[in-house]
Amino acid sequence: MINVGIIGGAGYTAGELIRLLINHPEVEIDFVFSTSNAGNNITKIHQDLVGSLELKFTDTVNPNVDVLFLCLGHGNSVKFLSANTFSDTTKIIDLGNDFRLESNKVFTSTGSTQIKTFVYGLPELNKGAIVNANYIANPGCFATAIQLGLLPLANAGLINNDVHVNAVTGATGAGTSLSATTHYTWRDNNFSYYKPFTHQHLGEINQSVNQLQNDFSSEIIFMPNRGNFSRGIFATIYTDFEGTVEDAKAIYKPFYKDAKFTFVSDDFLHMKQVVNTNKCLVHLHKHNNKLLITSTIDNLLKGASGQAVQNMNLMFGLEESTGLELKGTYF
Amino acid sequence: MINVGIIGGAGYTAGELIRLLINHPEVEIDFVFSTSNAGNNITKIHQDLVGSLELKFTDTVNPNVDVLFLCLGHGNSVKFLSANTFSDTTKIIDLGNDFRLESNKVFTSTGSTQIKTFVYGLPELNKGAIVNANYIANPGCFATAIQLGLLPLANAGLINNDVHVNAVTGATGAGTSLSATTHYTWRDNNFSYYKPFTHQHLGEINQSVNQLQNDFSSEIIFMPNRGNFSRGIFATIYTDFEGTVEDAKAIYKPFYKDAKFTFVSDDFLHMKQVVNTNKCLVHLHKHNNKLLITSTIDNLLKGASGQAVQNMNLMFGLEESTGLELKGTYF
Amino acid sequence: MINVGIIGGAGYTAGELIRLLINHPEVEIDFVFSTSNAGNNITKIHQDLVGSLELKFTDTVNPNVDVLFLCLGHGNSVKFLSANTFSDTTKIIDLGNDFRLESNKVFTSTGSTQIKTFVYGLPELNKGAIVNANYIANPGCFATAIQLGLLPLANAGLINNDVHVNAVTGATGAGTSLSATTHYTWRDNNFSYYKPFTHQHLGEINQSVNQLQNDFSSEIIFMPNRGNFSRGIFATIYTDFEGTVEDAKAIYKPFYKDAKFTFVSDDFLHMKQVVNTNKCLVHLHKHNNKLLITSTIDNLLKGASGQAVQNMNLMFGLEESTGLELKGTYF
Amino acid sequence: MINVGIIGGAGYTAGELIRLLINHPEVEIDFVFSTSNAGNNITKIHQDLVGSLELKFTDTVNPNVDVLFLCLGHGNSVKFLSANTFSDTTKIIDLGNDFRLESNKVFTSTGSTQIKTFVYGLPELNKGAIVNANYIANPGCFATAIQLGLLPLANAGLINNDVHVNAVTGATGAGTSLSATTHYTWRDNNFSYYKPFTHQHLGEINQSVNQLQNDFSSEIIFMPNRGNFSRGIFATIYTDFEGTVEDAKAIYKPFYKDAKFTFVSDDFLHMKQVVNTNKCLVHLHKHNNKLLITSTIDNLLKGASGQAVQNMNLMFGLEESTGLELKGTYF
Known part of the structure; x- marks a missing residue:
């Protein structure tokens, strides 16, 4: 099972990630981080999950998760990664726009020699690179x-x-x-x-x-x-x-x-x-x-959280569509 | 012409009043009071009025208007009338719920002997009393x-x-x-x-x-x-x-x-x-x-501002439907 | 795999069934019957299924499917079953209201001795009976x-x-x-x-x-x-x-x-x-x-097609929630 | 008072015309023509007019109305005018697209020598011509x-x-x-x-x-x-x-x-x-x-019926905005 941490857990894209990941057969949600909601049930915010999930928001991260999704406002991913340290093996998928451009794709932690280089995560364009990436900048x-x-x-x-x-x-x-x-x-x-x-x-x-x-x-x-x-x-x-x-x-x-x-x-x-x-x-x-x-x-799925899971599947060697064969709403 | 003052001018019911009164043949809007918007064009808030109205919000009242509409949050009409004095001939129509019940219908200003008794302004129930009233509590x-x-x-x-x-x-x-x-x-x-x-x-x-x-x-x-x-x-x-x-x-x-x-x-x-x-x-x-x-x-018209104008018409001896023969939206 | 036939394939509940069943791990859709659309791609009507399904509507039934879903207007299930014969082992789930009341729960084919008795398919009420049923009247x-x-x-x-x-x-x-x-x-x-x-x-x-x-x-x-x-x-x-x-x-x-x-x-x-x-x-x-x-x-899921699949799962000894752990829309 | 006839009375633009004209101080609606609804109350179709209008649809025209509004599907104005004769003094405003282009602006009745030339009725472009026109092609x-x-x-x-x-x-x-x-x-x-x-x-x-x-x-x-x-x-x-x-x-x-x-x-x-x-x-x-x-x-007002009334006002020498100072919906 892939252990997942989600940062910025109260927003729309985090909610969508949770909705997707609770039904993903290879994933376990380790924590959902939200400083403003820490200690509250996730269903207090994502109210459709009543009956689906018993987990609370936390303000403590587990630095050893397999993959970290950053669901933060634009500009805040850099700040968060500067303030928090994760295992070298933790993969990161950033749903914000901090690392999407070539000119911004490298993140260097202060007081560390580790350099993280983000790959632009549009599978139709960069599938090969995504498969081998540890750090993904998820497209807008x-x-x-x-x-x-x-x-x-x-x-x-x-x-x-x-x-x-x-x-x-x-x-x-x-x-x-x-x-x-x-x-x-x-x-x-x-x-x-x-x-x-x-x-x-x-x-x-x-x-x-x-x-x-x-x-x-x-x-x-x-x-x-x-x-x-x-x-x-x-x-x-x-x-x-x-x-x-x-x-x-x-x-x-x-x-x-x-x-x-x-x-x-x-x-x-x-x-x-x-x-x-x-x-x-x-x-x-x-x-x-x-x-x-x-x-x-759908701006929240292929335009955000669905594509993030698609990238995760590719990064972890899973079938690309795992957990993403969704029933559309249509009406 | 009936000179009108509107208090609480940025809210929905005030906006509706303005929409009604600019086409009312017997009315002139004297001032629209909004402390938070004073000095701004009314069209900054009620943006559909571009082209219809050149007037700014004010934080100064004219105490001699013929009629005052109070478009304040519940409980704030008493506060406003306690803090502001108007001419004895100024009629008042309160769109809030401060004076609707028999037990609350009397307002006594501090430091004044004048007593204001509000009539419940539902024309289908109290038309006779409304015609003779100076103070109206407009229904919810x-x-x-x-x-x-x-x-x-x-x-x-x-x-x-x-x-x-x-x-x-x-x-x-x-x-x-x-x-x-x-x-x-x-x-x-x-x-x-x-x-x-x-x-x-x-x-x-x-x-x-x-x-x-x-x-x-x-x-x-x-x-x-x-x-x-x-x-x-x-x-x-x-x-x-x-x-x-x-x-x-x-x-x-x-x-x-x-x-x-x-x-x-x-x-x-x-x-x-x-x-x-x-x-x-x-x-x-x-x-x-x-x-x-x-x-x-319509909750904003017969349920609020339209009924307030209907009451005004009755209080001033106008045909009850003056300015209220509105084109419905329907679609 | 459970072979499924769907009757009345162009309506809302049939569309929802198809959306559910294409992702159901134990099901294969054998045919989708619609006389008015026979020969056309299913995606001509259920247009969100572009990319998900390559199947055409048919006007021919396979009488040996494992389960038949009737998605017909009220009153038409009796007519359809009178006009079409299926294998004795074909289970039937009727989404219409023809067989929901005790007084109507028995269907006898003309020219046949076989009697079909429908169980009212509300799992929270009748789970035991549903598990053993061959014929289900799905609730309204x-x-x-x-x-x-x-x-x-x-x-x-x-x-x-x-x-x-x-x-x-x-x-x-x-x-x-x-x-x-x-x-x-x-x-x-x-x-x-x-x-x-x-x-x-x-x-x-x-x-x-x-x-x-x-x-x-x-x-x-x-x-x-x-x-x-x-x-x-x-x-x-x-x-x-x-x-x-x-x-x-x-x-x-x-x-x-x-x-x-x-x-x-x-x-x-x-x-x-x-x-x-x-x-x-x-x-x-x-x-x-x-x-x-x-x-x-959701009127189309728990109120119709989702509950129908829930009943199918129970009738075929599957985990009750198979294929029904859906991602909600929420927004 | 201007006597008005409306052709194609059950459609959206006819409904809007009626909503406008019942409050227009210079207009009297003479008839509303609708073959499919003849004999029914207008409020059967335009249901918001309950309480505002007591008139029935008719299938008989009054050929002597002062102005005729054609609210017909595109192509049908020519047909209607070919089949029906009106007074030479009856002005016509066509809300369809039959006469909007220079190449189509002339209508010649069969069996008559009278030629009707339509002016394109966009007041911001052609006000002078509209004021003098008898026949208006109202813009799309x-x-x-x-x-x-x-x-x-x-x-x-x-x-x-x-x-x-x-x-x-x-x-x-x-x-x-x-x-x-x-x-x-x-x-x-x-x-x-x-x-x-x-x-x-x-x-x-x-x-x-x-x-x-x-x-x-x-x-x-x-x-x-x-x-x-x-x-x-x-x-x-x-x-x-x-x-x-x-x-x-x-x-x-x-x-x-x-x-x-x-x-x-x-x-x-x-x-x-x-x-x-x-x-x-x-x-x-x-x-x-x-x-x-x-x-x-608003596609039905400035985009259709409101502009038609604006044209009528101009054609009859009225103040251009008569009956058109409408209270917007805004919400």
Whole structure:
């Protein structure tokens, strides 16, 4: 059994990890760390787990767990690892954005000679490296959806013009803290956007596209929207493409033929096809000179905790889909 | 023109009052008081009013307004009136619950001999008294819906058994402050209840039923629920009734024949029939010995600010429906 | 492996069965029968299954499957079994209401001497009989939630007064056919009821209460409501009860101590605690002489397809929870 | 009083017209025509009007009404006008798309010499022509939102590059007929698109942009989305622009300085700022070389029936905003 520790246990992604891991046949949850909730039952926060779990939040870590999931706000993973020491054999999967970029991928503990180098954990891009990694930077949610829409085209060296991306995410994308735009009366039946053209996930998206197409020099223009739903990301992406839609499919389908969770659909997509699953569905459509790529995921699963478990499975030599064959909600 | 001051200007009911009063032909808004927002444009908070209103929140009152609306949290109207003095001719409409019960209806200012006696402002019950009142205690939202369902039966002296009430309200019923149960991710597609059998509106409901049927001695058993919508109250009420549904209609229709906003519908109701209107719709259904009374209102309008304007119209000798012929949302 | 056939494959409960069974380790789906969709991919209707399932709807049955699930509109199971013959060893689980009442539990094929006697498939009530049954009448969704709220009290012989039930169900409760009240523009942010006091599930509820408390002679007064969500049932039930809430818990907790999916929670409940799980959560609260029992389930899982699989597991000697340890949606 | 006839009375836009016109001080509704509902109370369909309106649907027209609103499915206005004759003085406002394009703007009755020439009824573009028109082609909903975002820039001759538009509409945009994508269980908490790059409103948008900037030769790339709400359109539009955001405001604010319902907001927008109003709010934002224009309306009001009444007011010499100072829903 893989012994697991979870840091930042009261948030959405930690809750999802717990939901996944209690049914994972090879995992035992060793501890769930939350300073603000220490001593309380986990079901006090993750209330759907009544009947499923008898465990309390703790403020003490076990430094010898096999794997540690960091579910902290952005910037806090570095702080946490600086303040806490774990066994050299403890693998780490960081769900925050501290180590996703090449420029930030190395962590050096103060007062230690050990250097941790994080691998960007998108299995469809880096499976070989993930299998051999000890430290994983789990991709962002929007970044996952958008990359899975773009990477096959980048791999074919065919992104030669500006890429226009419009994507919408649910209220869980904004975290558990209360804010004006997550108040029910504001968000119910509403629509808006935030950080137009400047979303922080653009960095990792550009990095991955460049990894596969190193002459890529176009711009990715990204409008992130807030939808009135709790879970899910639906992204539409278009760029100029000379071939037919069949040409595009001939690029995408082979690229994902061994992917466990990413599938190319021949039909138009809607977001609820993937909610509460670890899937990414991709659809291709051509109009005039534009290739329209649709990509949809559950932001908390393939966009966060599900992908983290997928990475864990790869790192520990398990079947990639272990514990991730989820029943979708659909309705 | 009637000069109006609004106290507690950043909340939901104040926002609704402003929305109503800017289109009211006999009203001018003199000031909107909000200490926390003083100096800011009102549109900073009530953002739908962009283009409709150029006015700022203030922390200074004009003590000579014709009418003052108190839109404060429960208990704060007494505090505000104790700390602020207004002209003897300033009428006051309190949307809180400080003065609704007979036992609390009198307010005496410290260091003053003036006594203010509040009239319970449900026009269908107390129109004569409202017309002559200077101080109005505006009814609670649940209390309005439930009373309008029960009062004709009480008036006929026919509530002789326990009354079972189940009602659901939207997230605006919980006020603007952020809380776990108004977070979008919690409330979206959810259902729950609060304060089972002990909701604070039971006091005013019992008081009004007793006003019309003074031998009333049964219990009103009230389950208040939280629905996943922003506006509206839908109440189902049943009690034993010996007559037919036609007998019941013969009691209800005359009772409401002159009501401007309360109507008896012969068809089953759904809540969106009244959203964004000042209406109350009532329906009667009989099964075996039970009379099922359905009553539905918009909690912010007939359940709060709309009724407050209706009371103002009556107090100032205007046509009761002035400024309240609203276009419903319906969808 | 258990070979499964599903009849009425295009509806909600069939879809849920397929979602459950593709991940069930002991099951193989032999065929999914739908005359209107025969020849089409199942993913044409159950679109979230893209990537999970390569199977087409058929209009031909395999009469030798190990178990047959009937997912037909009420009244159609009798018709289907009259028109189609299956092996004597084929077990049948009917998700409709044709065989739930004692008066209807026997099915006799025309031109055959074989008699099929259906057992009412509520594991918390009839586990022993289910284990030995070949034919199961799966309970109704409202009926499951309400019975799980009432049965411990009935078992203690303590339902001695009228029982008041108010419950709300989602739009999947109304079936896949399009109707005015399932149109998005009608149902969004709306609330209403239907069949007040006369819902068809009252028959099976009364039958089960009587099975445990044979002197039960009170009335169950049931208001079924339509909520603006897709999945879930939230039921509040109250009746007179002389003891304390601790007395009530001392009745309920032992009753459910071996239940795999029904749990007594000490905290107030909300519906999303059970959505997309096979759980039923029950809460007890006392006020004056009233015991308030809250019971919440997912109408499509514990209220239909999940319970059907639970019954299948029991009938085939499997661990009761096989394939039913689902990741909840929660948000 | 203006005598009004409404054709296609059971649909969404007819319902909205009735909601508006019953409170319009200068209008009397003469008849509401609906062959399928003739003889029924209007409140049978538009159920929120209980208490507001005592009128029945009819299948007989009064050919002498002052103004006729056509609320028919696209293509049906021509058919209706071919089959029915009205007085030469009857003005007509068509809410469908039959007469919006220059190439289709003339209607010639069979067996008559009278020619009707329709003016495109966007007041912000064509007020002078509308005031003098007898026949109005009311703009499409998406077309209104997008044009109001683009026209000031076109007027300045500054649309010199491709225009990227992403817009989302609610379920009322799809009409009252039941379909898979308007079923509650499908649309609730979902997101999708339709007619990518080929929406029929592109024709009128291009036509109006060309009217103001006759050298316009770029492409408008339009992705129309389906949101999970009932009312509203939220459009984001971007194109290259050399100036600063202040330069852009200096173009937009004067353009709309006399507009009664279109306002430029300095703050980021969200859709509920305009729901249940006749407003259009426009916001400008600059990032690098891109000007981001946000435009939001209520699809049934400024996008349909509200604009139709605005046109009627102009045609009859009334104050443009008569009957259109609506209380927004906001929550």
